[in-house]
Amino acid sequence: MSAYSEGIDIGKLRHNAHVHIEKVFLELEQSEAQKKELKKNLEQSEMQLQILNEKAAIETNKANELVSWLTEERKKWEREKHKLQERLKEKEDELASSQAFNQVLTVKLNEHNAEMHKARHSLIMGLKESASNASIGVKIMADLDTKPFIDATQRMTSINFSERVSDKAMEVGSLWEENLRDPSWHPFKIIMDEEGKTKEVIDEEDEKLKNLKTAFGDEVYEAVTTALAELSEYNPTSRYPMLELWNFKDGRKASLAEGVSYIVNHWKPRKRRSTDQCSNEQNKRSDWKT
Secondary structure, eight states, X not given: OHHHHHHXXXXXXXXXXXXXXXXXXXXXXXXXXXXXXXXHHHHHHHHHHHHHHHHHHHHHHHHHHHHHHHHHHHHHHHHXXXXXXXXXXXHHHHHHHHXXXXXXXXXXXXXXXXXXXXXXXXXXXXXXXXXXXXSEEEEEETOOOOHHHHHXXXXXXXXXXXXXXXXXXXXXXXXXXXXXXXXXXOOEEEEEOTTSOEEEEEOTTOHHHHHHHHHHOHHHHHHHHHHHHHHHHHOTTTOOOXXXXXXXXXXXXXXHHHHHHHHHHHHHHHHHHHHHHHHHHHHHHHHHHO
């Protein structure tokens, strides 16, 4: 009995040992498969890591190249900035010089204009009493011509005495001279010319002017509108007549050069006559002594 029992125990042990050995071999096989899988995964990871390292190296190179390019560009920008600052400084110096030069020119121009104005004024004063038939002389701008008023008054009334006609015409003319001086009366309008520029012209629809034309006719109307136009051009602020150097031959404002030329040309004959008179006097004295 004991021997049989011992035989059974040995069989179990062998069976158990065999099962254990198989289990161990199975575990070893599984472990080997796991090792192979791990090795494979490791190799794949190493390959991926190598790829990532290569990509990182490429990106690093690109980044380094970008940094180098940016550095060079910054240096270029700094150089350009320095050049621009130098040019700006030069331009500022040129501008300062130009402004100083312009100030000098402005002062000189103002002095020149003042001298020209003074010379023109002297010419006007000198030619104020010149002959009425002179080609260059002085005209009273915006001076209302009374002759059309006299003619119109003569046509409208039965007055035969010239003094009474003249008085009546002067009365009407004086009224219109007051109208011309009235700053509240502005019979003008703004229009645009063919070049697209605005200019001020007489408003023919002005009520006073329309009534004047109806009552006294075209000649009186022309006299008043001519005076208005001259006021607007020469003295729109104070609206009073003013003296102007005038070219009566061409019917326009005379230049300073024309005025000077006129005086010089008229002064030469007088000087020649004066010289001739002196020579004649000296000859007479010489004859008398002999």
